[in-house]
Amino acid sequence: QVQLVESGGGSVQPGGSLRLSCAASGFTFSSYHMSWYRQAPSKERELVAFISSLGLSTNYRDSVKGRFTISRDNAKNTVYLQMSSLKPEDTAVYYCKAAGTMEYWGKGTLVTVSS
Numbered sequence: 130q131v132q133l134v135e136s137g138g139g140s141v142q143p144g145g146s147l148r149l150s151c152a153a154s155g156f157t158f159s160s161y162h163m164s165w166y167r168q169a170p171s172k173e174r175e176l177v178a179f180i181s182s183l184g185l186s187t188n189y190r191d192s193v194k195g196r197f198t199i200s201r202d203n204a205k206n207t208v209y210l211q212m213s214s215l216k217p218e219d220t221a222v223y224y225c226k227a228a229g230t231m232e233y234w235g236k237g238t239l240v241t242v243s244s
Contacts, residue, residue, distance in 0.1 A: 131155035131233050133225045138238030141215055149210040151225030151235055158206040161229035165210045167221035178210060215242045
């Protein structure tokens with residue numbers, strides 16, 4: 130019973146901050162690379178941030194560099210996405226993804242950035 134459960138989404142004003150969490154269970158979390166993806170209305174799902182299994186390497190799409198930080202706590206089986214200086218174009222459903230022997234996806238959490 131593999132599960133990835135996102136939380137922390139909500140509505141914020143431009144310039145605000147949110148921290149998303151993804152709690153994993155049912156697999157060996159520390160053996161899996163983790164990513165955050167997002168999908169805005171009428172757009173394709175896109176990679177936002179990546180973190181390797183031990184948390185030693187990270188990558189971000191250009192549009193979020195300097196604003197978003199991905200991290201993980203393998204003891205808690207949780208990956209995070211700290212989002213700052215949010216912009217309306219960050220509005221999307223954010224999904225947690227695990228990649229290793231298998232590939233797993235969470236159901237997503239909605240982030241809305243508007244005034």
